[in-house]
Amino acid sequence: MSLHTSLKVGGPADLYAVPEDAADLQNLMIWLRNENMPWMAIGKGYNLLVRDKGIRGAIISLERFNRVELTDKICVRAEAGADNLALVRFAQERGLGGIGFISGIPGTVGGAIRMNAGAYGNGILEHTQCLTLLRDGNVQEFCMGELNFGYRHLSLEPGDIILAALFKLQECDAECTEEEIRKDLELRRSKHNVGFPSAGSFFKNPSGQAAWRLIDAAGMRGTRHGGAMVSEVHSNFLVNSGGATADDFLQLSAMVKNAVFQTSGVTLEEEVRIVGVE
Numbered sequence: 001m002s003l004h005t006s007l008k009v010g011g012p013a014d015l016y017a018v019p020e021d022a023a024d025l026q027n028l029m030i031w032l033r034n035e036n037m038p039w040m041a042i043g044k045g046y047n048l049l050v051r052d053k054g055i056r057g058a059i060i061s062l063e064r065f066n067r068v069e070l071t072d073k074i075c076v077r078a079e080a081g082a083d084n085l086a087l088v089r090f091a092q093e094r095g096l097g098g099i100g101f102i103s104g105i106p107g108t109v110g111g112a113i114r115m116n117a118g119a120y121g122n123g124i125l126e127h128t129q130c131l132t133l134l135r136d137g138n139v140q141e142f143c144m145g146e147l148n149f150g151y152r153h154l155s156l157e158p159g160d161i162i163l164a165a166l167f168k169l170q171e172c173d174a175e176c177t178e179e180e181i182r183k184d185l186e187l188r189r190s191k192h193n194v195g196f197p198s199a200g201s202f203f204k205n206p207s208g209q210a211a212w213r214l215i216d217a218a219g220m221r222g223t224r225h226g227g228a229m230v231s232e233v234h235s236n237f238l239v240n241s242g243g244a245t246a247d248d249f250l251q252l253s254a255m256v257k258n259a260v261f262q263t264s265g266v267t268l269e270e271e272v273r274i275v276g277v278e
């Protein structure tokens, strides 16, 4: 899985499947059930820390499900494997906007929905009308009012696969969106250019506080464990400075959490999804 995650660590999965289309995915699900093999969908692995012993079960990549379409004047439906920026650009070309804040968030629509990815106080699910899920082998539609979600959080059932999302956008001048995209990408180039593989912010911001400030206050900027390091550029980014293992990240994360708790009494919670055999 080190080949499929931005942290570039993690042991192998038993199976890595890239279904061609809906029928192929349905057949795969039938096969997995018959084999009694658990599964997990992933996007581009920008928020995943896979343990060194890997994953017992199947990883399903929806990279071939990447269609984006206009469903009415201001609604756009995007399949889970579409890139965030591709979605923003598609909307922009049709005079729609309001989700420019996801343009610079690396990954897919499915990953963004699962994480309620966001920036500058925005979350993608605030702009989402409904989700198409593959649950218990059936394609089901859910309006956001039926689902529980919050900051970097969406409650789903284990095994749910997000197939697509419907976004309600605003009519918006293409130039305005261009300016929003440009500002976002520029800000990220200056703040997120940490020079090493990362998964973005490793910890969630505790209510009303910035995780990076707490990490700095605990004196952890630049701290290393094996090949894992608290970035010198952005202290909420844990980076692979070369040859890191997943265990290096887990140990460094525990060190950071401990130091922050000792100095500020706050328990940090990982934003990065930690998966695989313990």
Ligand SMILES: Cc1cc2nc3c(=O)[nH]c(=O)nc-3n(C[C@H](O)[C@H](O)[C@H](O)COP(=O)(O)OP(=O)(O)OC[C@H]3O[C@@H](n4cnc5c(N)ncnc54)[C@H](O)[C@@H]3O)c2cc1C
Pocket: 006, 040, 041, 042, 043, 044, 045, 046, 047, 048, 062, 080, 104, 105, 106, 107, 108, 109, 110, 111, 112, 113, 114, 115, 116, 117, 118, 119, 160, 161, 162, 163, 192, 198, 199, 200, 201, 273
């Ligand atoms: C440099 C950098 C900057 C970043 N900046 C931000 C930021 O500003 N804001 C932010 O929120 N995040 C940020 N991130 C984190 C990351 O980009 C987001 O969490 C992104 O949404 C992950 O998308 P992905 O497609 O890579 O998902 P993955 O990492 O592949 O998956 C994330 C989770 O979603 C699940 N998942 C993915 N697809 C599906 C699906 N189709 N069905 C069911 N479950 C699914 C996975 O199982 C996993 O639990 C940043 C990361 C990096 C490296």
